[in-house]
Amino acid sequence: MxxxxxxxxxxxxxxxxxxxxxxxxxxxxxxxxxxxxxxxxxxxxxxxxxxxxxxxxxxxxxxxxxxxRFSPAISFVVHCETQAEVDEYWEKLSEGGKENQCAWLDDKFGVSWQIVPNVLIELLSDPDPIKSGRVMQAMLQMKKIDIEKLKQAYEQR
Missing domain, CATH: 3.30.720.100 (Signal recognition particle alu RNA binding heterodimer, srp9/1)
Structure with a gap:
């Protein structure tokens, strides 16, 4: 147990x-x-x-x-490997609920979830503050996380 x-x-x-x-x-x-x-x-x-x-x-x-009532002060993080996995959990858990910023959603019962691709954590943890900052700025523009857009922001010159 x-x-x-x-x-x-x-x-x-x-x-x-x-x-x-x-x-x-x-x-x-x-x-x-x-x-x-x-x-x-x-x-x-x-x-x-x-x-x-x-x-x-x-x-x-x-x-x-x-x-x-539930509050976003407590949420459940779902770690995802691929965009397909992000898309699947996002679609199913947000159905009848509310999409929020930066990977957060409230399901139809009001429970808060974060659908987070593992690559997001990796890119935000980069020791180069310019690269990680671009990733942060890209993420702040998203509701559901788009891995390809994060990678583009990371690699921007």
Missing amino acids: QKITPFLWFDNQAEEAMNFYVSIFKNSKVLSVNRYGDAGPGPKGSVMTASFELDGQVFTALNGGPVY
Whole structure:
């Protein structure tokens, strides 16, 4: 069992969100669903918690009511190797949600994600501040990251 598990508080969409995420990420599965009983506080038979695994990372979702909302202050970073992978995750996770700047999006449940190609980290970490600065400026103009445009900015003369 992993030591730390992200715990996501939903109003009443925990099962829907779990199924949505499991459908997007490879090597993912539903682990368990626990339902409210006679003691409540949710309606008897409705989902209380749902545990699921996304590519090896376990999450728990709770239907806790409308008390709390998600914030971009906490997000999940999806590391990608290729533009095709960036495009796939971006398209699926942003459907019904909101595209934000610099690789960030909010999915249809309000959960924040960052879809980040590994090359972005490499280029931003270049010891040449001129090159890494051009990459930063290029990234600041993007919502979904375009790897080719980042590389062009990096190699600019």
